[in-house]
Amino acid sequence: MPEGHSVHRIALQFERDVVGHVVSASSPQGRFAEGAAQIDGLRMLEARAVGKQMFLRFEHDRWLRIHLGIYGAWDFFGIISPITEESEALGSIGAPRLRRAVRMAETEHTQNVDLETFPPEPVGAVRVRLATDESVADLRGPTICEVIDPVQLAEVVDRLGPDPATDDSHEAEDRFVTRLRKKPTAVGQLLMDQSVVSGIGNVYRAEMLFRARLNPHTPGKQVTEEQARGLWQDWVYLLDLGIRTGQMLTMDGLDPDAQERALANREDRHWVYKREGLPCRICGTNIVMEIMAARKLYWCPHDQA
Numbered sequence: 001m002p003e004g005h006s007v008h009r010i011a012l013q014f015e016r017d018v019v020g021h022v023v024s025a026s027s028p029q030g031r032f033a034e035g036a037a038q039i040d041g042l043r044m045l046e047a048r049a050v051g052k053q054m055f056l057r058f059e060h061d062r063w064l065r066i067h068l069g070i071y072g073a074w075d076f077f078g079i080i081s082p083i084t085e086e087s088e089a090l091g092s093i094g095a096p097r098l099r100r101a102v103r104m105a106e107t108e109h110t111q112n113v114d115l116e117t118f119p120p121e122p123v124g125a126v127r128v129r130l131a132t133d134e135s136v137a138d139l140r141g142p143t144i145c146e147v148i149d150p151v152q153l154a155e156v157v158d159r160l161g162p163d164p165a166t167d168d169s170h171e172a173e174d175r176f177v178t179r180l181r182k183k184p185t186a187v188g189q190l191l192m193d194q195s196v197v198s199g200i201g202n203v204y205r206a207e208m209l210f211r212a213r214l215n216p217h218t219p220g221k222q223v224t225e226e227q228a229r230g231l232w233q234d235w236v237y238l239l240d241l242g243i244r245t246g247q248m249l250t251m252d253g254l255d256p257d258a259q260e261r262a263l264a265n266r267e268d269r270h271w272v273y274k275r276e277g278l279p280c281r282i283c284g285t286n287i288v289m290e291i292m293a294a295r296k297l298y299w300c301p302h303d304q305a
Contacts, residue, residue, distance in 0.1 A: 001070045004199020005242025007049045008165050009083055010074055012243075014047035014056060014137070016081040021132040023058070028122035028129055028138075035147045036128055038062055044130075051163050051198025053144075055153060056130075063153050064128075069143025077120055078135040083246065163198035164236040165243060177228040180220045187223055188216030189293045191231070199239060203273050206298040207250035208234055210271045215304045216297055251281075272298040 022043050025036040039058045046057035056064040066072070119136045122129060126138045127145050139145065148156070161179065162172035179196045180187070190196050191205045200208070209216050212230055214223070223231075242248055249262055250270050262269035271281055276289030276298060285302035 001201050002052065002068050002072070003201035003204055003242075003248065004049070004051055004163065004165065004239055005246075005248065007052055007054050007068070007199070008239075008243045009246060011047040011049035011054050012083055013074075013076060013080070014044070016083075017076075017079065017135045018130065018132055018137065019044050019047055021135075024129075024131045026129045026131075028126040032128045032145055035064075035145065038147045039064060048166075049163075050157055050160055050166060051194055052201070053156070053160070061150050063148050063150070065144060065146050065148050065153070065156065066139065066142055067144035069141070071141035072143060073140055075138040075140070076135065077138070078118060078132075080135065159195060161193070161195050161197040164232070165199070165239050168236050173229060173232045176232050177225060180228050180231075181223055181225065183220040185220055186216060186292065187214060187218045187220055188297055188299075190220050192293070192295065197232075197235065200235065202295055202297075203248050203270070204235070204238060204250070206273045207248070207271055208238065210300060210304060211250065213303055216292065216299050272300055274298065 020043070022041065023039065025040040025042075027033045027036045039062055042058040042060065042062065044056055044058055046055075048055045048057070052067060054066045056066070058064065068074075119129075119131055122138060124140065126140055127142060128139045130137045130139075162175050164172065176197050180190050183190060183196075185193075188205065188209060191200050191208065192202075205216075208231060211234055212227060214227060214231075238248075238250060245263075247263060247269065250273075251258075251262060254262060258268070266274075272287050275287040278287055279285065280287055280300040280303060283300065283302045285300055287298055288301050289296055289298050291297070
């Protein structure tokens with residue numbers, strides 16, 4: 001399932017290439033024909049991400065709500081502005097790239113594609129296509145795809161926990177700390193609870209708990225305030241890094257060679273995630289994998305005892 005950094009990057013892609021344009025909306029698959037008709041021919045005014053959900057605002061107060069779930073992904077075609085750490089640092093989107101296909105989900109994949117015609121014919125089960133004169137975005141396999149009004153938008157967002165990419169204030173931190181520390185549920189479950197904090201999935205959950213040297217079975221009520229604030233501040237840092245780089249980089253202090261390996265290989269970028277049976281990078285104890293609330297959890301039984 002795409003985690004928060006991916007959804008924010010998708011929203012940023014829309015912000016750069018589609019917002020401000022009149023959009024032709026269709027449902028090649030047919031399952032979203034009625035919803036597509038409600039936004040067809042309207043100008044996109046805003047792209048917003050909150051945790052794992054994205055909201056696209058159109059004229060007449062119509063919002064397209066998307067939750068990619070486990071299998072959802074966006075394919076972008078046409079003029080697609082690159083999203084890189086360098087361009088972010090310069091405050092510029094860089095030069096747009098023509099005729100590229102970009103798939104954006106949990107793992108981003110960019111590929112040069114020779115397109116004889118533009119826009120390309122939809123391939124497979126495309127739930128919704130959003131097209132401008134120069135760019136096309138195809139959505140496949142979402143868990144949620146619906147047109148909502150501002151009242152429904154507020155109801156959805158109010159149910160979500162704070163997202164530091166949209167609000168990293170002291171009030172947001174306090175809200176997270178309060179919600180986490182009032183529950184008897186294991187902290188390993190609470191970090192995945194989108195009503196406690198938005199955007200954290202399996203990878204960030206495992207890595208944040210290791211970085212905090214915190215046992216995932218610790219009840220929220222037993223997490224100290226200092227530990228809770230440390231988790232929030234680490235999430236602020238990791239989410240920002242993920243949005244800028246497009247990678248879930250959770251190992252700090254790498255030398256240039258190790259940094260290059262980490263960017264190229266998932267196996268070289270995490271402390272514990274998907275390393276079950278392998279020695280802990282710190283203490284040498286084998287990493288454990290177990291099931292917590294129907295999701296795989298990775299942790300070190302020594303360093304996180």
